[in-house]
Structure formats: C-alpha cells, structure tokens
Amino acid sequence: ELGDYEHYMLKEIFEQPNALRNCLRGRAEQREGRIVLGGLADHARDLVKARRFILTGQGTAWHAALVGDYLMEDLAKVVTEATYASEFRYRNPIVEEGTVVVAISQSGETADTLAALREAKERGAMALGLINVVGSTIARETDAGIYLHAGPEIGVASTKAFTCQLAALTMLSVYVGRKKFMGQGQTQEVIDALCAVPDQLDVVLKTSEQVRDIAAKFVDRENWLFLGRGYHYPVALEGALKLKEISYIHAEGMPAAEIKHGPIALINDGMPVVFIATQGLQYDKVISNIEVVRARGGKIIAVATEGDTNIGRYSDDVIYIPHTIEPIQPLLSVVPLQLMAYHAAVLRGCNVDKPRNLAKSVTVE
Ligand code: F6R
Secondary structure (H helix, E strand, O other): OOOOOOOHHHHHHHOHHHHHHHHHOOOEEOOOOEEOOHHHHHHHHHHHHOOEEEEEEOHHHHHHHHHHHHHHHHHHOOEEEEEEHHHHHHOOOOOOOOEEEEEEEOOOOOHHHHHHHHHHHHOOOEEEEEEOOOOOHHHHHOOEEEEOOOOOOOOOOOOHHHHHHHHHHHHHHHHHHHOOOOOHHHHHHHHHHHHHHHHHHHHHHOOHHHHHHHHHHHOOOOEEEEEEOHHHHHHHHHHHHHHHHHHOOEEEEEEHHHHHHOHHHHOOOOOEEEEEOOOOOOHHHHHHHHHHHHHOOOEEEEEEEOOOOOHHHHOOEEEEEOOOOHHHHHHHHHHHHHHHHHHHHHHOOOOOOOOOOOOOOOOOO
C-alpha cells in the first residue's frame, strides 16, 4: 500500500493534490462560479441567518479552525470564533440563538471534539461537521456537514486532512458569504484560486529535496521558531506542531509580531527561524520582523512567493511557492513545513508514522 514511498506521512503529503481534487469535485464549480454543498442544502437558510460560528477541534484540526476564523470573517462577514474543543466544553460557554458550531476532525472520534459538539447542541446550537471518516461518531451526531474526501490518513501526523479542512472551510465561507454580501466577482476569484490549488501543489511538492537539504543544515538544533502573520499565523503553529510531533525537536509557532513581547529573548546565534513571508498585505511587516530576528543571530528560512526577488536579501534559505490570493495561501504555505518536519524526523532516525507517545485518534478527554 505504501508503493514507492518510505512512509505513510510522505505518501500522504504527496497525495495532497489528488485529495484536494476529490474534496473540491462537484462542489467548487468553476464554470458556474458557485459552491455546491449538497450536505448543507437543507440548512442553507439557517446558515445565512446564523449570527455566530464557533469552529472547534484539537491539534491540527484546531489550526484549521484558526484559519477558518479568518476565512469566515473575511469572506462570509460573520462573527466567528475558533476554540479548542477541550476548553469550550468546560468554560460554561455562551451559545446564543443563531449559533452554529462546526466540529473539525479527521477521525471523527476525538473525545474532546465530540464532547464540545454535544455541549453546543445541548445549548441549542446547530451542529456542522467537517470530518474525513464517513460514518464516524462525530459525523453521525452533527445536523449536517462536509466530508473532506481526503482518503484514509494512516500516518499519525495529520497532513492531507489539514489541507482538505482548509478547502472545506473556504467553501463554507464562500457558500455563506455569497448568500449574503459577496459579489459574483469575488466569488469567482476565490473559486478560481481554490481550483488552481491542486496543480499548484504539484509545483510545491517539487521543493521536497530542497527542503530536505535545508532540514539537514539545522537538524541538530533543538529549538526552532515558526512565525507568520494573518492567515499564516495558524500555519506557523502547524509547522511547529508537525516538527515537534515527529522529530521531537522543540518548536514554537506564534504570530510574528509576538516575538517582540518576550520570545525574542530565546533567539541565539544560529537558531532556525521559519518565516512564512508570502506576498500580501503584511509583507513589509514580516520583513521587519525578519530583520529583528536576523540582527540577533537567527537563521532565516523563508517561505516566499515565486518571483519575489527581494526576500533573498533577508533570508538564509528561501522556499518558493506559487502566487495565489491571501485566503488560499495557507493551502500552499503549509506544505513545505510538512516536508520540513518529515525530512527532519527521517534525518534524526525517528519513527515518522508512529511517533512516540502518540495514537492516531485520541479517544480520551
Ligand atoms: C497532529 C495531529 C493531531 C490531530 C488531533 C485531532 O498532526 O494529527 O493534532 O489533528 O488529535 O484529531 P482529529 O482530526 O482526528 O480530530
């Protein structure tokens, strides 16, 4: 079943273009410029009237929720909150009328996520699921949802489920947004960008050997930082989680602006700092964050937009990804970070598909 791949994780990273094609098929209708979500059709009116969305999950699925928070507010213009399922459940949450809770989970069996979903339903919320495993417990307990269609994910580290979660959240945002304020022009722009992702991912995956060479340079360093702003802040968290989970290197991810408020004290000579520095609204701000880190001896690994001739002056290594609009960029920018974690773990001799202390799905709270 592994075919030519040495590990499931690598196979699943490379399956992402096709996983996304399956996730988008019949839903992101490029020619008609619309999103078709059969699973939500019966609830369309309630979704339009919804006053608040709560996106919830754990680990990588929570990172998808954080991107979803930006997507929903940016595109659907509806108040949205991303929250750890484990924290939501026990904080005596306020669930007003018109609240939709969206449970995000690859396995559909995560105990914390299931408990949060039940709590929200109990308090009157409508329950949606963005789930990969068909017929799983969470999927069965939701009112409606979008299956991810990522295919079976066997490696413990979640990869293709994450990018499909981002695609599903983008489709949900456009689906809701289009019924409210989004014009046809913007709708078409987002759908076109989303539909271009599978082919663009084929290009991103070609960086694998370059990423391995970069990983080899820094693999003996025990502390890494991952920094990004806006849509890339959750991607930074995800890059750090992947690295710590499978290579046992200590890594932290945070919004790039946060380093000035304390973590900059960590930076010492030669510390690898990964910046997601793609072109967009906050590009100049990211560059100034890079300069601050570099002045203190940090080694800059930048994920940047193809054709950016400026970034090389500020970075020790640059991994280029194709251009796309900002809401879609996380789908591309996360992939070099998945590859970085994979190669670092292999170089350190770690068991990539079965990292120590971890199971594929966490069924205790
Ligand atoms: C990280 C990872 C975990 C899961 C989390 C939620 O690579 O795999 O953080 O994302 O345990 O799992 P699901 O999505 O099955 O609810």
